[in-house]
Amino acid sequence: MSIxxxxxxxxxxxxxxxxxxxxxxxxxxxxxxxxxxxxxxxxPVVEPPAEVIEAMVAAAGxxxxxxxxxxxxxxxxxxxDAVGSYLAAQTGxxxxxxxxxxxxxxxxxLNVLFKAMLDPGDEIIVLTPFFVEYGFYIDNHGxxxxxxPTDAEFLPDLDxxxxxxxxxxxxxxxxxxxxxxxxxxxxxxxxxxxxxxxxESARIGHTIVLVTDEPYRYIVYDVEVPWVQCSYDDTILVxxxxxxxALPGERIGFIAPSxxxxxxxxxxxxxxxxxRILGFVNAPATQQRAVAQLQGKSVDPEIYRxxxxxxxPALRAMGYEIVEPTGAFYMFPKSLNDDxxxxxxxxxxxxxxxxxxxxxxxxxxxxxxxxxxxxxxERSLAGFEKVAARYR
Amino acid sequence: MSIxxxxxxxxxxxxxxxxxxxxxxxxxxxxxxxxxxxxxxxxPVVEPPAEVIEAMVAAAGxxxxxxxxxxxxxxxxxxxDAVGSYLAAQTGxxxxxxxxxxxxxxxxxLNVLFKAMLDPGDEIIVLTPFFVEYGFYIDNHGxxxxxxPTDAEFLPDLDxxxxxxxxxxxxxxxxxxxxxxxxxxxxxxxxxxxxxxxxESARIGHTIVLVTDEPYRYIVYDVEVPWVQCSYDDTILVxxxxxxxALPGERIGFIAPSxxxxxxxxxxxxxxxxxRILGFVNAPATQQRAVAQLQGKSVDPEIYRxxxxxxxPALRAMGYEIVEPTGAFYMFPKSLNDDxxxxxxxxxxxxxxxxxxxxxxxxxxxxxxxxxxxxxxERSLAGFEKVAARYR
Numbered sequence: 001m002s003i004x005x006x007x008x009x010x011x012x013x014x015x016x017x018x019x020x021x022x023x024x025x026x027x028x029x030x031x032x033x034x035x036x037x038x039x040x041x042x043x044p045v046v047e048p049p050a051e052v053i054e055a056m057v058a059a060a061g062x063x064x065x066x067x068x069x070x071x072x073x074x075x076x077x078x079x080x081d082a083v084g085s086y087l088a089a090q091t092g093x094x095x096x097x098x099x100x101x102x103x104x105x106x107x108x109x110l111n112v113l114f115k116a117m118l119d120p121g122d123e124i125i126v127l128t129p130f131f132v133e134y135g136f137y138i139d140n141h142g143x144x145x146x147x148x149p150t151d152a153e154f155l156p157d158l159d160x161x162x163x164x165x166x167x168x169x170x171x172x173x174x175x176x177x178x179x180x181x182x183x184x185x186x187x188x189x190x191x192x193x194x195x196x197x198x199x200e201s202a203r204i205g206h207t208i209v210l211v212t213d214e215p216y217r218y219i220v221y222d223v224e225v226p227w228v229q230c231s232y233d234d235t236i237l238v239x240x241x242x243x244x245x246a247l248p249g250e251r252i253g254f255i256a257p258s259x260x261x262x263x264x265x266x267x268x269x270x271x272x273x274x275x276r277i278l279g280f281v282n283a284p285a286t287q288q289r290a291v292a293q294l295q296g297k298s299v300d301p302e303i304y305r306x307x308x309x310x311x312x313p314a315l316r317a318m319g320y321e322i323v324e325p326t327g328a329f330y331m332f333p334k335s336l337n338d339d340x341x342x343x344x345x346x347x348x349x350x351x352x353x354x355x356x357x358x359x360x361x362x363x364x365x366x367x368x369x370x371x372x373x374x375x376x377x378e379r380s381l382a383g384f385e386k387v388a389a390r391y392r
Numbered sequence: 393m394s395i396x397x398x399x400x401x402x403x404x405x406x407x408x409x410x411x412x413x414x415x416x417x418x419x420x421x422x423x424x425x426x427x428x429x430x431x432x433x434x435x436p437v438v439e440p441p442a443e444v445i446e447a448m449v450a451a452a453g454x455x456x457x458x459x460x461x462x463x464x465x466x467x468x469x470x471x472x473d474a475v476g477s478y479l480a481a482q483t484g485x486x487x488x489x490x491x492x493x494x495x496x497x498x499x500x501x502l503n504v505l506f507k508a509m510l511d512p513g514d515e516i517i518v519l520t521p522f523f524v525e526y527g528f529y530i531d532n533h534g535x536x537x538x539x540x541p542t543d544a545e546f547l548p549d550l551d552x553x554x555x556x557x558x559x560x561x562x563x564x565x566x567x568x569x570x571x572x573x574x575x576x577x578x579x580x581x582x583x584x585x586x587x588x589x590x591x592e593s594a595r596i597g598h599t600i601v602l603v604t605d606e607p608y609r610y611i612v613y614d615v616e617v618p619w620v621q622c623s624y625d626d627t628i629l630v631x632x633x634x635x636x637x638a639l640p641g642e643r644i645g646f647i648a649p650s651x652x653x654x655x656x657x658x659x660x661x662x663x664x665x666x667x668r669i670l671g672f673v674n675a676p677a678t679q680q681r682a683v684a685q686l687q688g689k690s691v692d693p694e695i696y697r698x699x700x701x702x703x704x705p706a707l708r709a710m711g712y713e714i715v716e717p718t719g720a721f722y723m724f725p726k727s728l729n730d731d732x733x734x735x736x737x738x739x740x741x742x743x744x745x746x747x748x749x750x751x752x753x754x755x756x757x758x759x760x761x762x763x764x765x766x767x768x769x770e771r772s773l774a775g776f777e778k779v780a781a782r783y784r
Contacts, residue, residue, distance in 0.1 A: 001655050002601050002626075003662045004511050004533075011665055043462045053453060056678065060448040060499030068448075070435045070640045096433065103645070104496060115532070119396050136669035140507070141396075170394065209394050234394075234509060248462045249677030251496070263393050266403075270395045273403055277528035279499030284676045285641030 010136070020344075024353045025230050031351060035040050037380035040353040042179060042330070044084045046371070048246040048297045052290070056250075059289035067289070068218070073101030073282050074272040075254075079292040086295035087237075091227045094259045101255040101271045102283040105248070106215050106240035109255045110137045113238060115274040116267070118143040122170040124211075127156055127334060129362035131179050133214075143170070147361050154181040154323055154332070155189055158196045165200045171236075172197065173208040177216040177225065180367035181332040182325025187226040195386065196230030205260050210235045214251075218244040218298035220327030221305045233260035236267070241291050243296040243328075252287035303327045307370045310377045318388040329371040332357065336391040340366055348388075349385030402528070406636040412736075416745045423743060429772035432745040432759045434571060434721070438691045438763070439484075440535040440638040444682070448642075452680035459681070467494030467676050475646055478687035479629075483619045486651045493647040493663045494675040496605050497640070498632035499691040501647045502529045505603065505630060507666040508659070514562040519548055521724060521754030523571050523605075535562070539753050544574040546715055546724070547581055550588045552658035557592045563601040563628075564589065569617065572759035573724040574717025586624030593626070599654050602627045607645070610636040610690035612719030613697045614671075618767040625652035628659070633683050635720075636690040644679035690775050696721045699762045702769045704729040721763040724749065728783040732758055735779075742775030 001008070020040040029034045048056075059067075074080060081097035088095040103109040114124070120142040126134050127150050136390070147165045151157045161172065174194040176185040185193075193210065201208045212228040212235060229235040241251030257267045275282070282288075308325065315333060316322060325331040337343040340356040340363050345364075347354055357365030370377065393399070409434050412432040420428045440448075451459075473489035480487040495501035506516070512534040518526050520539050530537040533593060540556045543549045553564065566585070568577040577585075585602065594601045604620040604627060621627040632645030649659045667674065674680075700717065707725065708714060717723040729735040732748040739746055739758075749757030762769065 001658065002509055002599060002653075003655070003658060004507070004509055004514075006511070007508055007662050007665060010669075011661060047457060048460050056452040057449055058677065061445060065439060068440050068639045068641050070433075104676075105671050105673060106669065109671070111671035115396070116399055117394055117396055119398070122396075133669065137671060140670060143781075207394060242402060247460045249460050251676045253674065261394075263395070266393065266395060266400075269403060270399050273399060277402075277525065278532060278670070279496065279501070279503035279529060280526075280672070281497060281499050281643065282641060284496075284643045284679060286452065286678060287676060321625075353573040 002124050007161055008329055015200055020353055020355055023348065024064065024381060027348070027351060035378050036353065038353045039370060039372060039380070040355050040371050042371065043248060044243060044246050044299070044302055044329070044371045045373055046246050048304040049299060051297070051299070052245045052247065054292060055290040055294055056286065059286045062289070068285055070283055071285065073276040074268070075100065075283055076288055079288045082292040083256065090296070091230055092227060095256065096259070099256055099259055099264065099268060101268060101275060101289050103253050103275060104280045104283055105251045105253045106213055106238050107133060107137070108280055109238040109240070109253050110134070110213065110273045111140060112271055112278060112280065113236060113255060114138055114141040114143060115176055116270040117209070121168060123166060123168045124170060125161060125172045127178070129154070129180050129357060129360035130366065132359055134173060149362070153186070154178065154183045155185065156193055158192055161222055162196060165208065167204050169208055171206065173211045173213060174228070175213040177220055177327030177379065179216070179328055180330050180332045180355070181323060182328050184220060184223045184225055184326045186223070187231070190226055190228055190231035197232055197234070207234045209261070212237050214239040215243045216368055217326035219301050219304055219329060221301060221308070223326045224337045225327070229260070234257055234262055236261065236274065241294070245291065246293060247287070250287050250317060252283055252291055275371050284383060301327070305370065306345065307372070307374065307377060310374060311368070311370055314381050315384060318385050319392055320384070320388060329369060331368050331370065332365050333368065335364055335366050336388060338364060340364055344348055344388050347383065350386055352380050352383045412745050412747055413554055417741060419740070419745070427627045428743045428745065429768050429775065431762060431764060432747050432773070434761050434763065435640065436638045436721070436763045437633060437765055438695055439691070440663055441691060443469055443689070444637045444639065444686060447682040448504065449696055451678045453690050454681070462562070463674055463677065465668040466660070466681055467492065471680045474684040474687055475648065478677060479648055482688070483622055485621060487648065487721060488651070489657065491501060491648055491651055491660060492678050493667060495547045495642045495674045496675055497634055497645045498605055499525060499529070500643065501630040501632070501645050502526070502605065503532060503670060504663055504666045504672065505628060505647060505672055506530055506535060506740045508662040509562055509601070513560060516562060517553060517556055519566065521546070521572050521752035521757065523567060523748055524751055526565060526595045527734050528748065536735055541754070546570065546575045547577065549584055550584055554588060554592060557596065557600065559596050561596065563603050565603045565605060565618070567579045567605040569612055569719030570690050571608070571720055572722050572747070573715060574720050574722045575715060576612055576615045576617055576718045579623070582620055582623035583617055589624055589626070599626045601768050604629050604641070606631040608720035611693050611696055611721060613693060614701070615718045617719070621650040621652070626654055628653065633686070636732050637683065637686060638691050639679070642676070644675055646681055681687055684742040693719070696763065699766065699769060701764055702766060703760070703762055706773050707776060711784055712776070712780060721761060723760050723762065724757050725760065727758050728780060729758055730756060732756055738779050739775065742778055744772050
């Protein structure tokens with residue numbers, strides 16, 4: 001067997017998300033896809049807006065010589081400039097093109113960042129419940145993933161984070177609007193995180209970087225999404241256009257260390273180098289050119305709000321306890337049974353696919369990804385009610 | 393400084409290719425780009441054929457719902473089927489779509505493969521001179537890169553390879569047509585490599601995988617490029633469409649373990665998993681759909697042959713010793729001075745940019761990448777002659 005032992009073990013353990021996916025495929029084959037209510041994946045059902053498709057077509061078809069060749073590993077200068085200008089205008093910080101590294105989605109960007117940052121045994125703090133892939137991304141580059149629970153509202157627990165910081169702490173990762181909870185952090189919350197990190201960085205004698213993973217920034221209702229880098233200088237933004245432009249399969253995003261980050265120029269060089277040697281080489285050329293003119297654009301979040309409205313009050317009326325989700329097309333209800341895996345199986349018997357909180361490092365809950373057809377939501381409610389009735 | 397020590401060191405060492413790139417940029421700024429003869433990079437000057445652009449535009453603009461969403465991590469089933477059918481027809485082996493993992497170029501593919509294969513301290517043998525990035529790709533995933541020199545004709549030296557095989561040997565990497573030499577391995581050479589690997593696998597008690605990196609398969613003159621998997625069952629093909637379709641910036645390729653590879657099904661699962669957790673997630677959607685219908689297509693290699701013809705006889709007449717390059721738009725002449733770095737500096741004084749063999753693990757030579765405008769070739773010859781004359 002020529003497969004790495006670690007990969008063999010990880011494949012056995014698998015992720016809950018993928019396990020549900022496989023089980024879902026079986027149920028769909030057995031019952032017909034239209035009769036299975038699949039809330040297990042974060043694959044947006046919304047199509048890219050027309051201007052996004054037009055930009056992709058124009059970028060793919062351009063007659064300008066050299067448009068499909070290698071460009072510098074950090075991306076096209078004009079694309080980096082467009083992103084830098086946008087961030088400068090939004091944040092008031094002195095961003096320019098040379099602070100930006102275009103990357104293969106946020107998943108690619110986080111791998112590039114961890115490759116650039118981590119020495120063996122360095123620690124990265126993540127807040128549970130968390131996007132499970134972070135654990136792999138950190139481990140890929142020799143780091144240790146340190147999990148710290150958020151509070152009952154799924155907000156950062158500053159004392160718990162302080163308690164987890166050691167001399168090996170390299171960074172804290174936050175994700176707001178959040179997968180899997182749908183919660184968004186306010187300016188006051190971010191200022192608190194920033195103040196805490198400044199104190200702790202001074203205490204341990206080196207800078208703790210704040211990594212902000214923001215693919216859901218524009219999928220939000222009723223709340224503002226503050227700019228994290230305005231609360232803490234040593235911030236590195238990693239994001240993608242998978243959700244805002246509905247292009248997850250196209251693999252395009254960027255990494256943007258704050259212009260105020262300590263050693264920002266060297267960090268951009270390190271990120272560019274890591275982008276190259278991990279084999280990304282550069283973000284795909286056509287996608288880069290397409291998104292240059294689409295910064296700040298997004299699918300209409302009202303589409304997702306309407307889906308939430310079809311689901312959230314109905315579930316609450318059935319007895320499900322749910323922290324208010326303000327974005328990111330996820331909600332993370334308490335499981336009615338303490339054993340969230342067993343509870344998710346109960347829902348599965350009603351042909352409803354969700355992911356147990358255990359898979360996100362937070363047992364006793366389950367994730368509903370409501371980026372699905374309206375009909376899926378409407379037709380699923382009877383099943384949610386049938387299961388809830390057993391617990392009333 | 394939040395940057396990994398290893399990355400800091402690697403950035404200091406830099407690669408010869410990038411160092412030349414930077415020096416070239418300085419010379420171009422000083423003398424004007426048209427007066428600098430840049431043979432330092434493998435960035436094809438040829439544009440993608442019209443049908444490639446048409447396929448890209450059609451794939452980007454399709455109205456089929458879901459065309460820009462996530463698909464399975466290994467790629468679209470119909471794209472994998474197209475690649476599998478093509479390989480089955482070409483090789484006579486029972487390839488199908490489920491042997492194929494679509495990936496972000498060959499650089500991405502090799503990282504995915506090494507992630508899937510390597511336990512810490514496992515050894516991968518590469519043949520010098522070699523594509524320098526292999527060393528990073530292997531190190532990224534905890535492996536050790538073992539360098540074995542090729543013979544005077546840049547062909548595999550079977551005894552030297554046998555001598556380097558240990559119980560930790562996981563794979564041998566070959567690259568034909570070759571970067572940096574332009575040499576192509578014949579069927580007899582590959583059969584010899586296969587026979588040797590079968591014996592050595594039996595001796596050490598586990599299978600040594602033969603990794604064949606083939607981005608230059610269709611850029612070849614006068615010779616055939618045999619299918620490596622027909623000489624050795626435990627072969628994994630990694631390739632991209634960067635050179636054949638002239639799409640290096642678009643980042644599209646595939647990994648194809650032979651259907652006869654030991655444990656091929658598990659290997660495909662491991663590759664798919666590694667593609668996901670390294671953050672590639674999937675090869676870009678538009679590029680996948682575009683290349684499905686372009687398997688076996690290529691830019692016209694005669695364009696590159698004509699460039700070689702403008703250069704090779706002229707350089708030989710000046711006294712440069714050059715092993716016949718039969719493809720891949722590179723040649724790897726002996727440096728006229730034993731110190732190849734000093735010699736490359738001499739050429740640089742004539743505004744000719746090349747890469748010293750030291751950068752490829754083979755001192756005493758230098759690489760010419762002739763995928764450049766004809767005018768660059770023609771106008772550079774006086775400089776090559778001026779330097780050569782000093783050594784006659």
